[in-house]
Amino acid sequence: MSELTRLTLSDARDGLRAGEFSARELTEAHLDAMAASRALNAFVTETPERALAMAAASDARLAQGQAGLLEGLPVAVKDLFCTKDILTTACSRILDGFKPPYESTVTQKLWDSGAVMLGKTSLDEFAMGSSNSTSCHGPVENPWRRRGDNRPLVPGGSSGGSAAAVAARLALGATGTDTGGSIRQPASFCGVVGMKPTYGRCSRWGVVAFASSLDHPGPIARTVRDAALMLQAMSGHDPRDSTSAPIPVPDFAASLTGDIRGLRIGVPKEYRVDGMPPEIETLWQRGVEWIKAAGATPVEISLPMTKYALATYYIIAPAEASSNLARYDGVRFGLRVPGASIDEMYENTRAAGFGAEVKRRILIGTYVLSAGYYDAYYLRAQKIRALIARDFAAAFERCDAILTPTTPSPAFALGEKQDDPVTMYLNDVFTVPADLAGLPAISLPAGLSDDGLPLGLHVIGRAFDEETVFRVAGVLEGAAAFTAEPGR
């Protein structure tokens, strides 16, 4: 492993600016690491030529003193972001061969800030999953293994390729999207940092839509500061997304003051779920102690609707997905399977193009929106969503940020938790509420499980107060001093 791939994004940024190495050398080191780690299956498309051309342009700008925020820093892109003229599949057969004629806003902002694109990373098909095992390109392996056990583990999902690539030092950072936990849960499973900003902070334009009222683009990186820098570059108002917030983007990295004295940190009693392993409870308690030692005050809070968040999510997300995914009809792009009539062509195309989990969710969504069931399911879920948001609003009158575990368990082996769909859904029990309420939330690695796997702590903040989330996460990161590295 090259020394250059071991740098954090922030340190690599400093090194480039000091002329210690070139963007080309940094990019080549990452391309070599990617080639040596193909067994992880983290990337679905590698773009080495594009990467080297972008690195050369970065070196020229660095030499002229015109470096952008992320100048010359190699990053990976979840294959859910449209990248102009580069295959974009959402890891679904139905987008077979699709090369977008446009670039997503978030990736364009990254390239405008000088970042270098290494390639596209794997995800659960259409971002629907928590294990990155439903990709049409095959499952992704977590670079971590249990101590004394060589079975491959899942990286989490849906942004599993991005989290695995960052954890294995194949990229300094990567984009992800979070609809029910898809940035934070894989970050937790892979021992890296994942930040889901406030809904509206990052444009959704050019991101393949799953559930539009819940989809949040955000960064995955190895440190809180790295995530702050990446989010800085990815954020900002976009007139092409009508839900994009027309407000200025603060300097996120400047919020990492290390000082949380006087802050009140909420600890929700409802997040102590049945069957949660003691190691998760211990980690959470340790987090509370770290907060206290840093001069903040833990406050017990109540989020009584927590237990209903997952079921609410599994109405709203499939309903929106069934509508968004209606566009895959074999007419304008992607796969077409012929049929005798146009309806048969649609049905054959969608039967062959979508995988089992995507079909299940489209069917659930179609059912809950269908005549006679809309009020009982969809409308009721939207009302409970309002109650969940109200819970958070009440809690934030008593505290400035909320601390919880990210997931109820560490990474599991491929094939585990697949007895029935609901078991898999329970992975997202702690992450889904912040998606439903649109609140910023981060996962950072804070300790190891009994069998040597990373465990994440989770900080939720007020809407558009990413700065407090970063500030608290920075203090926890310093206290946790997480230095363990994956074996692969």
Next chain:
Amino acid sequence: MALDRTIVARIATLARIKVSDSELDALAGELGSILAWIEQLNEVDVSGVAPMTSVAHMKLPMRDDKITDGGDRDAILANAPQEARGFFAVPKVVE
């Protein structure tokens, strides 16, 4: 609630996904168990609660009614599974 194969077949038709007869029972079981789990939401008192359609506390923005984009026919058609004379082509719809 329990789903039977007739309902699953109807939803699949609405969703335009071909589902073979042999898959219907298994799907009815899977979807039925998800819906049974969702039933817990009936415990919640939602009277007087307005449904939340978006977390973005903003009015939909207005913009000038001007053309800002376009003229990309060839780029758009480049991804078409089938095209003819500058249009997307589909199986015959009108006899």
